[in-house]
Amino acid sequence: MNQDDIDLIRKARQGDLDAFNAIVKNYKYYVYRTAFGILNHPSDAEDAAQETFIKAYQSLSKLRDERSFPAWLARIAMHTSSDWIKANRRHQEVAIEQSHHRTSHDAHQLAQTQLDIQDALNQLSEEQRVVIVLRMVYGMDYEEMAKNLDIPIGTVRSRLHHARLRLRELLGEEGGIHS
């Protein structure tokens, strides 16, 4: 995290909307990809990502250390996405069916691989998706993940390991990138 971002957060905390706009611009990829990784659905991910920034704006004054902003934002994004799943469980199931439907019609190889991964991620548990997202989108190490999820490092390790083994299995099975 660079000094510019720290300055932006300070300004945003004092009510500077332009600064907050710049923060949204700088962090939208992380937040959206987090939501997308967990929810696996574009419009749900967009709603959850927007909600994340609104919550961040509302509680920015509670953030003590600006340097912890990325992890703090990741936590909000994660919780917002998880709450979204709980609130829209039925909707989520429909989304999975739809994505399967698209898979069979899309011929393009790269797009196919992306859809394979999306389908594979859908078959992981929510807990597994969360660790995958924190590792792959935020590049967090095990210790940071453990701290953010409030679980032991050993749990992080085995969740991540099993999530990847499961993905390997699913992607191999669907003949994705390994074919």
Next chain:
Amino acid sequence: MSCPIDQEVLSDYVDHQLAPNEWEHIHAHLQTCSACREIVLELQSVNEDLANYFQTVAVPFAFENEVMQRVIAMRQTKHIHHLSVIFYIVVGIGFGGLIALWFSPWGLPIRVLFRFLLPLFQVLNMLSVFVSHGWFIALALYSIGFMIASFVGLQWLLRTLKSEVTI
């Protein structure tokens, strides 16, 4: 599997989460154990797929504009709320002050002063019968006037601010 290496350590290896000496140990082991090497290659391949996947997830168009619109609307609503709260506090203090003046011992000096001023009014006013209760009537009129002015003022304020929000 006959290999004594814990599979989760291979994940640690792929994620660079091992101490240098442990890393060396696993690295050396991989040169000799094809089973572990294969798992490591597959874990790396999954990581690569995931990294590519998340890289291509595109944020919807005009995302930050939508967020900012919501933030601005929220801020204005909050602003209105704050103004209303301040307004009600002022009204409360004003009203409470009047009540205090009316009933409490602290208002006594003012009531006494008022009574001292009454003769002045009595001189000016020919209606001597009503004048002994004049302070009471004055206060009542003042209270009603204050409440009406407050109410009209608040309505006006809310209307102006709400029209700003809808813009």
